Amino acid sequence: MIERLLLWTDDRLGTATFLRHALRKAFPDHWSFMLGEINLYCFIVLVATGTFLAFWFVPADTKIVYHGPYQLLRGITMTQAYASILHISLEVNAGLLIRQIHHWAANVFVAGILVHMGRIFFTGAFRNPRELNWIIGVLLLFAVLFEGFTGYSMPDDLLSGLGLRIAVSILTSIPFIGVWAAFFLLGGAFPTDILTPRLYTTHIFIMPALIASGITAHLMILWRQKHAQFPGPRRTEENCIGSPLFPNYTVKSIALGAGTVAVLCMLGAFVQINPVWLWGPYDYKATVPAQPDWYIGWLEGALRIGPPWALHIGGHMVPAAFWPGVLLPIVLLAFLFAVPFADAALRGDCSVHHLLDRPRDVPARTAFGVAFVVFMGGLFFAGSDDVQALYLHIPLNALVWFYRFFCLLGPIAGFAIAYAFAARLREKGGVHEAPRVRLVRRPEGGFDEETLP
Amino acid sequence: MKNIRERAIAASLLLAIAGSIGFMVAYGLQSSAQWQGAALAASFAGLMTAALGWARWILPHEQVVDLRDVAPQPLEERAGQVEAYAHGVAQLTRRRWLTRVAYAAVGMLGLAALFPIGSLGPEPDGKLFHSRWRRGTRLVRADGSALRGDDLNVGGVETIFPEGSIGDQQSMAVLVRLPEGAASDAVSGYIAYSKICTHAGCPVALYRAADHRLVCPCHQSIFDAANDASVIDGPADRPLPRLPIALERDGFLRATSDFTDAPGPGFWEHA
Numbered sequence: 239m240i241e242r243l244l245l246w247t248d249d250r251l252g253t254a255t256f257l258r259h260a261l262r263k264a265f266p267d268h269w270s271f272m273l274g275e276i277n278l279y280c281f282i283v284l285v286a287t288g289t290f291l292a293f294w295f296v297p298a299d300t301k302i303v304y305h306g307p308y309q310l311l312r313g314i315t316m317t318q319a320y321a322s323i324l325h326i327s328l329e330v331n332a333g334l335l336i337r338q339i340h341h342w343a344a345n346v347f348v349a350g351i352l353v354h355m356g357r358i359f360f361t362g363a364f365r366n367p368r369e370l371n372w373i374i375g376v377l378l379l380f381a382v383l384f385e386g387f388t389g390y391s392m393p394d395d396l397l398s399g400l401g402l403r404i405a406v407s408i409l410t411s412i413p414f415i416g417v418w419a420a421f422f423l424l425g426g427a428f429p430t431d432i433l434t435p436r437l438y439t440t441h442i443f444i445m446p447a448l449i450a451s452g453i454t455a456h457l458m459i460l461w462r463q464k465h466a467q468f469p470g471p472r473r474t475e476e477n478c479i480g481s482p483l484f485p486n487y488t489v490k491s492i493a494l495g496a497g498t499v500a501v502l503c504m505l506g507a508f509v510q511i512n513p514v515w516l517w518g519p520y521d522y523k524a525t526v527p528a529q530p531d532w533y534i535g536w537l538e539g540a541l542r543i544g545p546p547w548a549l550h551i552g553g554h555m556v557p558a559a560f561w562p563g564v565l566l567p568i569v570l571l572a573f574l575f576a577v578p579f580a581d582a583a584l585r586g587d588c589s590v591h592h593l594l595d596r597p598r599d600v601p602a603r604t605a606f607g608v609a610f611v612v613f614m615g616g617l618f619f620a621g622s623d624d625v626q627a628l629y630l631h632i633p634l635n636a637l638v639w640f641y642r643f644f645c646l647l648g649p650i651a652g653f654a655i656a657y658a659f660a661a662r663l664r665e666k667g668g669v670h671e672a673p674r675v676r677l678v679r680r681p682e683g684g685f686d687e688e689t690l691p
Numbered sequence: 692m693k694n695i696r697e698r699a700i701a702a703s704l705l706l707a708i709a710g711s712i713g714f715m716v717a718y719g720l721q722s723s724a725q726w727q728g729a730a731l732a733a734s735f736a737g738l739m740t741a742a743l744g745w746a747r748w749i750l751p752h753e754q755v756v757d758l759r760d761v762a763p764q765p766l767e768e769r770a771g772q773v774e775a776y777a778h779g780v781a782q783l784t785r786r787r788w789l790t791r792v793a794y795a796a797v798g799m800l801g802l803a804a805l806f807p808i809g810s811l812g813p814e815p816d817g818k819l820f821h822s823r824w825r826r827g828t829r830l831v832r833a834d835g836s837a838l839r840g841d842d843l844n845v846g847g848v849e850t851i852f853p854e855g856s857i858g859d860q861q862s863m864a865v866l867v868r869l870p871e872g873a874a875s876d877a878v879s880g881y882i883a884y885s886k887i888c889t890h891a892g893c894p895v896a897l898y899r900a901a902d903h904r905l906v907c908p909c910h911q912s913i914f915d916a917a918n919d920a921s922v923i924d925g926p927a928d929r930p931l932p933r934l935p936i937a938l939e940r941d942g943f944l945r946a947t948s949d950f951t952d953a954p955g956p957g958f959w960e961h962a
Contacts (some may be wrong), residue, residue, distance in 0.1 A: 258903060260756055263755075263757060264754075264755045264756060300776060313748050331718060331721050332718055332724070332727055333821065335727045335728045338724065338728075339728070340861060364850040373741055379853055403891070404892060404893040406892065407890075407891040407955070407956040408891065410956060411958065412793060412959070413959045416958055416959055416961060417815045417958050418814075418815060421812040421813060421815045422808065422812035423811070423812070425812045425813065427861060429820050430858065451951060461959060463759075463761075463762070464757055472756075475759070476758060476759055477756050477757060477758055477759065478754065478757040478758075478759060479753075479754055479756050479757075481754065481756070481939050482753060482755045486753065488753075490740050490743075490746045491744050492738070492742045493739045493742035493743045493746065495883055496735045496736070497736070497739040499735045500732045500734075500736040500738075500739055501732075502785050503728050503729075503731045503735060504732045505893050506728050507725050507727065507728020507731075508725060508728065508729075513960060515900055521833075523896060524893050524894040524896035524897075524907075524909065525896075525908065528893075528908055528909055529906075538910075539944040541890075542910045542911065544888075545926070546912075546925065546926050546927060546928045547928065548928035548957055553962050554844065554960065554961075554962070555958065555959060555960075555961045556957075556959070557889075557928055557958065557961075558890065558926055558928035559956060559957075562926075563891075576846075592759060602889065617885075623911075624911055625906075634911055638924075638925075666703070
């Protein structure tokens with residue numbers, strides 16, 4: 239049946255040559271090469287669960303009085319958006335499960351992207367000829383962060399209202415265009431009654447389309463260039479050795495996909511996430527502790543430990559929130575974009591690399607990556623300094639100063655330690671320096687081991 | 692041994708089948724997210740272990756070798772594409788002046804296409820500088836009740852709105868009653884500030900009466916309510932704007948003007 243379909247298609251499209259090679263395409267066997275796939279499966283789960291949620295979510299800021307089954311909110315005025323989230327969570331069969339899987343998948347998605355990116359960075363997989371895919375990957379990361387934020391903002395509960403208020407304040411802090419941009423994106427001063435519909439269009443149409451396009455381009459480029467591979471026997475810059483796509487790798491990938499979904503189902507079933515009915519609608523209140531989803535934690539931390547310096551120039555103002563809220567993300571984005579080009583320039587190596595480095599092979603790059611992670615980690619933990627102050631009985635002010643110094647000095651220490659560690663490992667040797675032997679078969683049948691120089 | 696492996700895979704697949712049936716039953720019974728999710732997870736977990744076993748024990752471990760032969764392409768192809776492009780450009784731009792008019796037409800269309808962006812929002816029109824507070828506006832609580840001079844005890848705090856604009860974010864303010872003599876400019880101990888944090892716009896929702904500090908729960912900016920809401924600590928770059936109030940003869944607290952400064956976080960047009 240399938241065989242006849244393949245022939246039928248080849249008659250019309252001439253797909254035989256492509257499929258013949260595609261089915262036997264080599265996929266290098268290394269666990270770290272499957273990290274990116276976790277993200278692909280997360281995206282599929284997000285689209286599937288998101289479609290389900292979209293059938294009930296009402297993207298409207300029209301105020302109504304709640305009369306649903308949740309007693310504690312009865313009689314409270316709220317937006318239709320928030321009421322519909324309550325409906326999905328508390329009344330629609332399987333609604334709560336799907337909503338929690340959706341939220342968890344978003345959290346795992348970002349985590350997966352970061353780990354995948356770490357693998358690419360620390361093995362030098364971004365080098366020529368893969369600069370373009372690195373840049374697409376960075377864009378995907380920022381697109382997913384933004385997509386996650388719009389999703390977090392749509393329920394119009396207390397926390398999402400606070401998050402939006404902060405985002406708008408960051409927007410208005412931009413010189414020249416900030417206030418205009420905020421008024422045009424929101425349709426007026428915060429909060430407007432057109433905000434949730436616009437978030438909704440962004441969340442379910444614009445960003446998913448962009449992310450899906452980005453993923454498609456990412457995978458097509460990967461397909462065309464073929465995987466990089468770690469050095470090993472028979473592996474050269476001119477070949478790519480691994481399991482065939484069909485059937486071996488397909489079955490492995492099914493296992494990974496099913497495992498990813500199983501974990502997301504367990505999280506969605508047993509680990510409560512964002513119980514919006516407890517927060518109540520956003521009005522004039524605020525709650526303690528208030529934290530964003532984990533992947534915005536670095537920005538939250540930067541806003542907390544950022545200097546309280548406003549710049550006043552000729553009757554104009556650049557408020558303090560500009561430095562951590564706008565400048566920092568722009569610098570980070572530029573930084574990540576520059577990685578492949580800076581690496582080539584600093585190492586004086588623009589040549590093509592399909593064989594990967596191990597982290598120890600290039601101590602400076604590895605140390606740099608560690609410094610970056612330490613910096614972002616400092617910002618991330620600063621984002622919950624109030625909770626730490628509460629539970630560790632440390633004055634909040636002391637924690638703020640600790641994180642300020644940590645973000646400045648920590649990366650330097652991280653660089654030095656990682657560099658020393660990697661350099662030592664490199665000296666001790668590894669695959670490259672392992673004694674090379676050749677097995678020689680004796681005429682009578684046995685084998686001899688012969689050491690090569 | 693082989694038999695055990697095949698049985699393990701079969702058991703995994705049976706788990707997957709049981710999980711799927713379990714989910715259908717849990718759905719039919721409208722049971723909790725826990726049961727539904729656990730059943731679904733069991734189904735996928737069974738699939739995962741079965742596929743893993745299949746890949747490891749049943750399929751032969753083959754290695755295939757692909758050659759990297761797509762890039763870069765042969766020299767004559769590379770030269771050919773550059774030549775083809777240059778050829779086309781030369782043909783297109785033979786009529787120099789016509790090319791320029793074409794650029795202008797496309798550019799103008801692009802400019803025109805930007806204009807509908809104007810429909811997205813109103814102009815800011817200085818709206819961020821003002822709120823709904825006017826001279827004589829009564830201070831009311833979120834439930835609409837107007838505040839009188841004896842409504843708050845010393846150390847008390849209340850979120851207030853202008854009468855008729857309850858819930859208006861730009862106008863939301865916090866009224867505190869300080870001990871006698873804590874601030875010379877308080878009205879019978881009452882003093883009011885914008886409730887929007889000047890750092891990132893969160894409601895300044897916490898008040899500690901002992902040292903009259905207003906605290907923003909989002910990024911922990913701390914303002915001194917007895918000292919013109921000046922910043923004691925945290926990332927805020929300026930004090931909370933003051934809402935000038937007076938205690939009128941009728942016993943009601945009323946604003947005597949709008950906030951002394953634009954409420955909320957700073958922006959470019961703000962001096």
